[in-house]
Structures are given as C-alpha cells and as structure tokens.
Amino acid sequence: MSAVPADPALESAHGVAAGPVEPAAASGGAEPIALLFGQPVLDLPHDLFIPPDALKVFLDSFEGPLDLLLYLIRKQNLNVLDIPMATITRQYLGYIDAMQAERLELAAEYLLMAALLIEIKSRLLLPRPPKDDDGEPDDPRAELVRRLLEYEQIKLAALELDKMPQADRDFAWLAVLIEQGAEERLPEVSAADLRQSWMAILSRARHTRHHKVEKDELSVREQMSWILRVLAGRDYVAFEELFEVDKGVPHLVVNFIAVLELVKEGLIRVSQDAAYQPIYVRLATG
Amino acid sequence: MSTITDLKYLKTVLETALLTAGEPLSVPMLKRLFTEDVKAALINEMLDEIQRDWRGRGGVELVRLASGWRFRARAEFNPYLARLNPEKPPRYSRAVMETLAIIAYKQPVTRGDIEAIRGVSVSSSVMQSLNDRGWIEVIGHKDVPGRPGLYATTRKFLDDLGLNSLRDLPPLAELGTLVVPQADEPPLDLVEQAERADDEAARAYAADTDTEQESYV
C-alpha cells in the first residue's frame, strides 16, 4: 500500500527534497538496490519524502519513542544488539527537529528518549572503567536494548492477540430462547454499557466520521433538552426565565450556547419586538 | 468456502444464523445472509427441513412466530433450565443499546438523526422498548416536513443508571482514540489524513492505515 503520493509538485512545494539515504548499516557501505538511469537507487521511491502536513499523522502511527526508535532501527535492518549510536541518535534527533519545526506538541517521552540517546552516545565516547572481576565492561546501550526488545516482544504479542478470534467480533455465541413464564425482568444497563455502545458506533467510522465529537457538548445537549421541556406546552417563555442566575457563570454560558444551538437547529424561535423590549422564546412549532 | 449452490451449506448457514440470533428472523432478513440472490421459496423449503431435522431430536425446536423464525427450548425442559439460572438478567440488543447511547449523548435527536449515525434504520420496537421503560420521551417536534419527534432521555434514565446528570456519562472525546474503524473502509492517503488530523473521529484512522491495515488484519 503506497500511502504517500510521490508527487514531485507537492515535494517541491513543501521544500522537502529527497536527500541521500543513510547507509544500510554502520559498517557496510550503501549498496544500491537498483540502478535507475545510471543512478543508484538506495531506497524505494515512495519512501522519498513525507509532506510536512502529514508528519503528525505519521507520528500518530507510532505508539511512542520506543516504537519510533525501533522503527528507525528495523527500517535499516540494523542489529538491535549492536545499535550504531551515532547514526540512530542523529536520525532520532532529526525527527524531533521536524516535530518542532511543525510546532507539534512534543510529548515529554520523546524528549526523554532523545536525552537518553545522547547520554548513551557520550558515555560510549568516554574510556570505559575496567571491571573488578575481569568481566565484560558495562555497555551503556544494554538497558536500551533490553527495553527495545521487550517492547518489540509485546508489540508482536499484541498483533497476535488481535488476530485471535474474539467473541462478537469474529464469532457468535448461541442464544436459543427460553420461553419465560411469570414476571419479566428488565435488562440492566450501566454507563459503561453506553460507553461500549458508543465505541461500537465510532468504530463504524464510515457513518460517524463526519460527526464531530466535542468535549463539552454533553452539558449543552442536556441544557437543550431542559429548555425544550420548559417550553413544552407553553406559548412562550421570557428569555430571562431560561437562565437561573444562582447556578453560576459556567452554567449560564452553557445554557446560552444551548439556546443558540436550538435556534441554529430550528427548534426554537427567539423574538424581540424592538431594542430593549422583552425577549421571548417559543418552540419553533408552537 | 462452499458456494451457496451447495444446498447443504445453505441450510447450515440458515441454521447457524437462527441459533445465534437473539431475535426472530424473517425470510427477508434471512435472504440478507447471502450475497447471492436466494429465492424465498428455497429458504422456506430449507426452514421446513431444519424444523423437521430438529423434531424429535434434542430439546430445542424451530418455531415460526409472527415476526419470523426462531429456535427455542421445548417447554418440557423449562423445569431443568429454571434450576440452572433462577435469575438471569436479560440484556438489551445492540440496536437498543446504541440507540439509547445516541439519544443520551446527542439529545434532542429525531429518529432520522439516530438512523444517520447508526447507518441502519431504527425499528419501532427499539424505540418502543426504551419508551416503555420510561427512559426516553418526546420533548418536542422538529419544524421540518413530517414534524418528527425529538427524543431525549428522562430523569428516570439517570436515576436507573445511578447518574446525577448527563455530565456523569463517560466523555465522548476520549472514546475516539480507543477504536479503529472497520477494515472495509478504503484506506485514505496521507495527505487526506493530514487534513483530517484534528478531527476526533479521524484520530483512530491515522494510527490505522499504515499499521493495523497491514499487520493487524
């Protein structure tokens, strides 16, 4: 799947040119994978650039600094046990720079990883203290390597878990009816059930993706219902009557937004005969 | 996988659907099981066969009800089954739960709104059961042709769920990052994604395309 359009126009527009690709490994030189018009091609063409707009999306596909680092290492077929610190640190910092250039909100975890990489790199440059019982000197990379491998192990395990058939998603349980006599029991529902149902709706993104979800919407929605209830069965209500001053400013603001939303949705009408005259609110259908 | 020209396989699919469905299935619904056009007459014939197959064997029978066909336990076994589970709380179907979730989170909504979000039509019985429970009510009518009713949740809904106000429901914004959309979506390209990067619903997408699409599926 080629997710990045190899559009040269876009490329130049963003000023990101295809640069030389890093050697495939620290020791060996870069062997071209193909020759194109006599020029060595060092990487697959669709890999050559990423539009800066897409950087955030690109980073969103990583689960964090370990994931990104693992990607950098794996992408180049480097041995995790023998990470070329200089190369990998430079690349990692490159990503961080790019993030900053795009003013992306930098997660502290990414910066922490950068600091760790630099620390390891600098410790590698220092002469290593000899160990007492002529054992191997500590490799400052060891702990990072352990974490990378442990994370990769979990990442693969997560993929395997997701491949396993899951009840409801991949197979159905049997549900043959027992005809109940006597009294009928009503199903119990919890807030968690509602949450689960909403997640199911969300996962069918085709139908929901145009549906913006906003954080504070719920309190507004609640007020909208409240206002419609107040108006039900009455010809009109004075505007002020909809605002309970003693409930505090946030409530008033939410209530006001609810009124605006109801007007926008054509559910109520707000009218005023002239400036400074009383404002009346009525149901649009009233 | 066998094709539906194989009658035995077709019968097995019908039987499996009836055993797993939590509700009666009508012949038009059963037709939806197949991408091929299977004639109603053939389905009816198969249903009769399944009914015969189960007659006399096992404690379960296939019965035809007003709204369709369903398997149920023979009444003679009820005394045994009752011992097993003196009180098993029933569950609402997913259709009911999702409808309730939409009314709770998006109120006031019309039935059309609910259908737009769920992408499937909402049956009257779903609305009826929530209404009978006293959890939803019509609080007005939208001023559009047909004057559809506007649904909202009731005080009783909050009480029964132990909530003080709708604000105590789990926030929606967070939920968007927990799921990935179904794989039958055509993958978006990166540029399109970038444009949508601040869209909550698209958040899960972004993590999806390059990762889950290829390796999870």
Add this chain to the structure above:
Amino acid sequence: MSTITDLKYLKTVLETALLTAGEPLSVPMLKRLFTEDVKAALINEMLDEIQRDWRGRGGVELVRLASGWRFRARAEFNPYLARLNPEKPPRYSRAVMETLAIIAYKQPVTRGDIEAIRGVSVSSSVMQSLNDRGWIEVIGHKDVPGRPGLYATTRKFLDDLGLNSLRDLPPLAELGTLVVPQADEPPLDLVEQAERADDEAARAYAADTDTEQESYV
C-alpha cells in the same frame, strides 16, 4: 417425565442447557440442572459426547473455555452472520491491544509497569475500556508508596478469546528471534524487499520520510 437414569435424556438436558445459556456453564453449574446427584465424571463424559456429535455437523461447535462449556458458531460462518447484523463490536487501537498484551503476558502488573514497557504514559480511558469490556481487573495492590493497583486479565477475557487458560495464549516471541540478521549480511534485493512490505518491521515504509536527511540534523 423421564428419569435421569435415562442417559440419552440426561444428554439432551445438558445440550439444551448449553444451547440456551447466555454464558459458559461449568460442570458444577450443570450439576444443578438435576435434582438427582449426577456425578461430574458422567457429565464430563456426556459433554465429550455432545462435542463429538456436533463435530462435522452444522455450523456450531461446543468449546471448553476458562469458565465452562459453551456453544458458538464456527468462525467460518461469521461473514454470513455479519451481513445479518451490521453492528460489530469495535476493533481496538494499538494502544489498547498493547496494554492488553502486557497485562495478559506479564500479570499482575501495575500501570507503572505498563508505562515502563511501552515507554509512554497509559491513558485512563485505555484502562477503562478494557475494564468495561470485563477483560481486566484489579486483583490487589502493590506494597509500595501509592499502593498502585495490580492488574490481571479476567476469565471473561479468556472466554471471549475462546481460551481455556492463559497457557493457551500464543507464546511470546523469543527475544533472540527478534534480533535481525547481522549488519554485514548482503542487502536485500528488490523482490525480497517487496515481499517484506507487509512485514511488521516494514510497516511504516509507506509512510517513510526523509526527515532523517542531513538538512534536518
């Protein structure tokens, strides 16, 4: 009514209970079906027989799960059943699945343990969604400052994945096998690269950037 000395009838009662139960049934629960004292060994024998009876016939199978026995539709029929019921439970994001994997394989773990392995903070909503699904639970508290909760997977998690015990989880990849070939190996040719395109390590290739180029450094 027949007596339970009639083995065929006993088997039918067991089968009917399993076909109608909305949850897995353990042997002690199945014993409750009968007023007579039916030995567990006999019930197990009958369960094996029922399992055999259904093998190869029909779209349904009896499986032994962590918390008991339950009938389910064979996965091969899911494409048909899914057409009937367009509403599907969500596919979880990577964040959720990785958190679940850590809890499943490393349990009991604290939230701090999970964060240490993933290298990022774990959002409450991720834990909440796994909790809501009934797949994880707090089984105790670690005796360190703050007394963080210790998370473990539940029986329902095993049941929903069709597992008998945690030992049936796919084995973790050996750390050794995660190490890629030595750096001095010959580079892959194009064909091999293309073949690796859907490989996990290569998954982000498509989204690859040139950000590591010199100008950024």
